[in-house]
Amino acid sequence: MNEPHSHPDHLWRNPETKRSYDVVIVGAGGHGLATAYYLATNHGITNVAVLERAWLAGGNMARNTTVIRSNYLWDESAAIYEHSLKLWEGLSQELDYDLLFSQRGVLGLAHSLGNMREGRRQVNANRLNGIDAEWLSAEEVKAFCPIVNISPDVRYPVIGGTLQRRGGIAKHDYVAWAFARKADAMGVDLIQNCEVTGFDLVGDRVVGVQTNQGRIAANKVALCAAGHSTILASMVGLDLPIQSYPLQALVSELLEPVLNCVVMSNAVHVYVSQAHKGELVMGAGMDAYNSYAQRGSPHVIEYQLAAALELFPIFARAHVLRTWAGIVDASPDASPILGLTPIENLFVNCGWGTGGFKATPAAGWVYAHTIAHGRPHELNAPFSLERFSTGALIDEHGAAAVAH
Amino acid sequence: MLIPCPWCGDRDDIEFSYGGASEVAYPKDPEAADDATWARFLFFRPNPKGRMPERWLHTAGCRRWFSLVRDTVTHEITPSTRGDGGT
Numbered sequence: 001m002n003e004p005h006s007h008p009d010h011l012w013r014n015p016e017t018k019r020s021y022d023v024v025i026v027g028a029g030g031h032g033l034a035t036a037y038y039l040a041t042n043h044g045i046t047n048v049a050v051l052e053r054a055w056l057a058g059g060n061m062a063r064n065t066t067v068i069r070s071n072y073l074w075d076e077s078a079a080i081y082e083h084s085l086k087l088w089e090g091l092s093q094e095l096d097y098d099l100l101f102s103q104r105g106v107l108g109l110a111h112s113l114g115n116m117r118e119g120r121r122q123v124n125a126n127r128l129n130g131i132d133a134e135w136l137s138a139e140e141v142k143a144f145c146p147i148v149n150i151s152p153d154v155r156y157p158v159i160g161g162t163l164q165r166r167g168g169i170a171k172h173d174y175v176a177w178a179f180a181r182k183a184d185a186m187g188v189d190l191i192q193n194c195e196v197t198g199f200d201l202v203g204d205r206v207v208g209v210q211t212n213q214g215r216i217a218a219n220k221v222a223l224c225a226a227g228h229s230t231i232l233a234s235m236v237g238l239d240l241p242i243q244s245y246p247l248q249a250l251v252s253e254l255l256e257p258v259l260n261c262v263v264m265s266n267a268v269h270v271y272v273s274q275a276h277k278g279e280l281v282m283g284a285g286m287d288a289y290n291s292y293a294q295r296g297s298p299h300v301i302e303y304q305l306a307a308a309l310e311l312f313p314i315f316a317r318a319h320v321l322r323t324w325a326g327i328v329d330a331s332p333d334a335s336p337i338l339g340l341t342p343i344e345n346l347f348v349n350c351g352w353g354t355g356g357f358k359a360t361p362a363a364g365w366v367y368a369h370t371i372a373h374g375r376p377h378e379l380n381a382p383f384s385l386e387r388f389s390t391g392a393l394i395d396e397h398g399a400a401a402v403a404h
Numbered sequence: 405m406l407i408p409c410p411w412c413g414d415r416d417d418i419e420f421s422y423g424g425a426s427e428v429a430y431p432k433d434p435e436a437a438d439d440a441t442w443a444r445f446l447f448f449r450p451n452p453k454g455r456m457p458e459r460w461l462h463t464a465g466c467r468r469w470f471s472l473v474r475d476t477v478t479h480e481i482t483p484s485t486r487g488d489g490g491t
Contacts, residue, residue, distance in 0.1 A: 231453050239448050241448045243451050290425075290458070291477075292476050299417075388447045389442075389443040391439075
């Protein structure tokens with residue numbers, strides 16, 4: 001394994017685009033790259049291209065707050081996110097790349113009786129699913145994360161919280177680069193600056209894509225484009241129940257180590273961790289309106305920082321260095337859509353909304369399985385597009401960190 | 405983002421609530437609508453990259469609903485309508 005911060009000399013080739021592939025993946029974000037990697041390693045499919053309209057991993061993979069956890073409420077979600085967390089636990093070794101995966105614990109604070117009941121219910125549900133989860137009193141929260149203000153004299157006092165000790169953070173860029181490097185080494189073509197502009201169909205079967213680099217034939221096409229999923233799908237007349245919203249985040253300047261875990265609070269709406277380099281990384285709320293602009297409204301940041309300061313008075317003198325937004329693909333039930341489409345050989349992975357990063361390895365794992373076998377893996381079978389007609393929704397608005 | 409309320413003029417977007425896409429029609433014959441039709445009505449909405457007709461509510465102002473067209477890339481807004489024939 002590489003020493004921390006020692007980067008490989010070579011990451012990937014810039015290959016010539018071939019005229020045809022077994023599988024074309026649209027979108028070289030974390031999920032697309034992980035999918036290519038698992039297609040190669042788990043299924044022996046290496047005649048694969050990952051097409052990226054801009055540069056590799058420059059969308060939401062470069063914009064998220066890197067929180068990793070698996071403490072979701074429902075069985076279906078718990079199963080796929082826990083599979084992901086288990087993959088994370090071996091991923092640095094498997095990919096031979098130090099991903100700075102740090103299981104420093106994820107606290108979820110409660111500020112009301114409703115929060116507390118919801119949190120305890122989540123802890124119990126997690127335990128029944130074999131996922132580590134603990135309920136902490138306010139004093140135990142303070143002991144675990146000493147800089148949290150648990151004074152009762154604030155607008156929303158901390159009255160307890162959930163803790164997943166196995167949760168944590170990783171270095172998002174390294175994750176993308178590590179998957180990309182391994183996939184490339186096994187023969188996958190990573191093609192940047194290649195924008196898909198249409199799809200070639202024969203009847204109800206997809207046979208290729210049209211791009212700004214010409215036509216590329218494909219036996220199977222896998223969409224992996226997050227906030228731009230509906231744009232792509234509309235090119236083949238496929239409607240997806242996805243709305244694209246800006247989700248903002250921000251970082252402070254580099255600080256000495258001050259925050260030892262990830263702290264989330266759905267009620268006052270803050271989630272914050274301290275990156276290895278030293279900056280505080282905070283996620284803000286989603287703007288309410290549809291947008292592709294990769295920027296949001298300042299009042300969302302203002303509200304977010306007010307919440308952060310009440311919880312962490314020690315941050316009062318820190319400066320905001322940079323804010324940005326990613327375009328998240330929100331689904332009606334705050335759960336992903338991952339599986340088949342009405343168009344033969346066209347697959348879809350979207351709807352991860354505000355929580356796609358933590359799912360990167362598992363999404364790639366089950367998506368690769370779905371593409372290779374033409375049917376879903378048992379972990380993603382519940383996350384079908386049909387559930388919006390059958391009514392078998394997987395409502396994770398409570399476990400998603402960001403209000404939808 | 406400044407949003408032109410047809411009654412109150414340009415106001416900051418913090419004063420408004422978003423109503424999503426406009427012109428979403430209720431199923432014409434609800435008794436006869438099948439699951440796919442209900443799914444479309446409940447869960448599927450336009451998500452254009454570009455001009456989007458949508459509804460807004462001036463929550464912290466006159467508390468009235470109105471429609472406008474906003475570009476989802478540039479956030480440029482074209483004239484709003486009061487919904488009562490005025491503009």
